[in-house]
Amino acid sequence: MDNKISTRMMAEIGVAVALAVVLNFIKLWRMPQGGSVSLEMLPIFIVTFRWGIGAGMFSGLAYGLLQLMFGAYIIHPVQLILDYPLPYMILGIAGLFNIYKSGKISSVKLLGAVLTAGLARLVVHVLSGVIFFSSYAPEGQNVWIYSIIYNASFLIPTIIVNYLAVLIVIKALENNN
């Protein structure tokens, strides 16, 4: 990672992570088993598109660690990594995409970036679920199916809602600067 981290970038990541915590309190929809739809990913995406993949992963890491401190459910050491820092860190891969088309933000390219990052997060959550079930549930259950259905049921709507929000907020921020 780049050794020169500008003060401005740090301040922006710090504030964005605080925003993610705040947005996580505004639940758009709650699942009976605990998953919920919120805009917590939005600030991480904004940082990613403004500062690139490294900054995006950093903000995801900081956000995951904060969630961990606010009271995490740790049932397995590997689950800790897979549930807290990693799903948010991996959102940074959205920074690998070029979202501009002839100087303007392209909504199609943005969709590709958000979708890829969101699906990567889904993969991490599914793995976490599989590890939980395989260490706590009896053998012979089809853990992959359970985990995919459970996680996709709240992550797919989350990705869609976050994409729409990123589209609006990033344009508003560009016009404002």
Next chain:
Amino acid sequence: MLKDITIGQYLARDSIIHALDARIKIIITTLLIIALFTIDSFVGFGFFLAFIFVIIFLAKISVAKVLRGLKPILILVLFTLLIHVFLTKGGQVLWSWKFISIESAGVYTGVFMVSRILILILFTSLLTLTTSPLQLTDGIEYILSPLKKVGVPASELSMMMTIALRFIPTLLEEADKIMKAQQARGADFESGNLIQRAKSLIPLLVPLFISAFRRADDLALAMESRCYRGGEGRTRLHELKYEYYDFIALLIVVILAVTVSFF
């Protein structure tokens, strides 16, 4: 409303557990989690449970407060218990009806797994109940600092987390204010389906982000005018310092972890 939300679980008390160094507490919790996975009998769990109650007592926290933290995980615990009771086979048949049967091995593993989950969660929540997020952030910075040599910017990470912690209450208040202002203009944040609710958040999101990023700008300017130049050589107001009781706590935990791993 948003302003009344409590963030995190930290309960400030004047106790020996609260006074322990954050780094030591993180290390202790990690050690105990590992030890817990080496246990394969209920005697070991008994030791752990007794230890948890000693810590709760020393930390001057009420048991009810600690147990309340278990509530969101209850469904998961119940699910784990039931799936074992009905699906794990072996040992004596305790009860059967048509094709359903409960066998002793199922009950045993069910109760065993559930005990492990509950003890794990109790332990980790004790860490966050007795250590403030700011102390934990400092602790994480120290623990990650050997990784600075391979290029992990540990001090920058903890600075970002500290900034975030500082701004959470400010931004919560701001979000609350904007929501009220928009509601006064007729905005509706509470009803409709998922997409409608997401749409209704736009009048909140845009001003919130613009003002938050403006704050970040001001903050960066203020930091630079006070000569902030990154993590190296930064001094702090509250230095973490090891005391004799930190080492005693660590010693007790190492002894406990070694002892229980024999059960």
